[in-house]
Amino acid sequence: MLSVYCVNWGTKYPREFTSKLKESVEKHLTVPHKFYCYTDNPVEEYDVQVKHPHLRGVWHKLALLENTGDSLFFDQDIEIKSNIDFLCEDFDKFSVLDSTPWKPKNIPLLEFRMTQNTLVNSSVMRWSNHAHIFEKFMKHRDMYLRLYAGIDRYIYNENVEYSPIRTDKITSWYQKVDNSAIVIYNGKYK
């Protein structure tokens, strides 16, 4: 069965974000699935204690890749507005969003490379058997945590093999598009 994951670590997102996400997944995903929330504060029956206490924040997203089988991940700060069955394909690849459509186009190349910037976004991820990506990270975790502000930069700059999800059904709030199935609010909640 398809597994749908999210992570709620720390205090950035109140519990309501998770329950709202779960409800919207149930409403807009017709494929049979089971919902899990990895958290440092498990309270609901679908909660799972995070497995790597040394990690913080977004890095727990990467740890989800330890889970095998057809899997989807959604960030807490996304809005699902209509059917998302279109995501249930190509699980054999590790897929993340292509952030090019909303990325500022005027970042100088040197600045882009110096800041280890990225053209991927992990607000939505899809995978099945990709534990090796997390294993590589864990092998030299100390260096990667020093070099990268988050997993999007890690994935892009460490040449992790990924497949970009390119669809107008998923947009960023920066784009101000009303009719997409999923809107990601990347950078809205600090």
Next chain:
Amino acid sequence: MTYDQTTINAYKDIKRIAKHFPGRLLDAFECFSQNQYDCKTWLIDCLNQYPYHFKNKTKDSIDIAVLGGWYGLMAKLLSTNFNLKPIDSIYSYDFDPIAKKIGKTLFPEITFIEKDIADLDLNDKHFSIVINTSCEHIEQNLLYKSMDTAPSKTLFVLQSNNYTEIQQHINCVSGLDQFTEQYDSRLENIRAFELEKEKYTRFMIMGVKK
């Protein structure tokens, strides 16, 4: 600011890193920051006063290993400021291949070796002194494992801190007592030091392997 050939050379180095390894430029600035400099010169000042005997101390010159050497700041400062003995070679170990490339560019006199501490055998070479200034970043069992590969009478210099707010700091100590106790069974003639920083305290011990 004094503008002289040293300044020009520093800018040349920055330009080279920016050109060949742009993603590492900010990391290199951190490596060569005031804080890093202070902690490492403090180490050398204390080391220069270490009174006890250690391996090969009576030889004409000695070899020193720096573990987790990053871009080579510790090794470079040792090469110019260490005065207990003449140095034959300084080996800077780091698992990061880019650290080795940048380090070799900046400090060709240092021997940079790409190796994970987990795979290290300190018996391979005749080090008199082994330095690790990043114990807070490394699991304790790995620290013990690397130490256990070294011959008896090797002088170890170790630094850690109590700065738990940093995600990479997975093995902080609460104080100098805890840090010393961790190595009581492996080291003798231990000297312990602490350095108050703005946000944390840095701890250092040096002792000879039993």
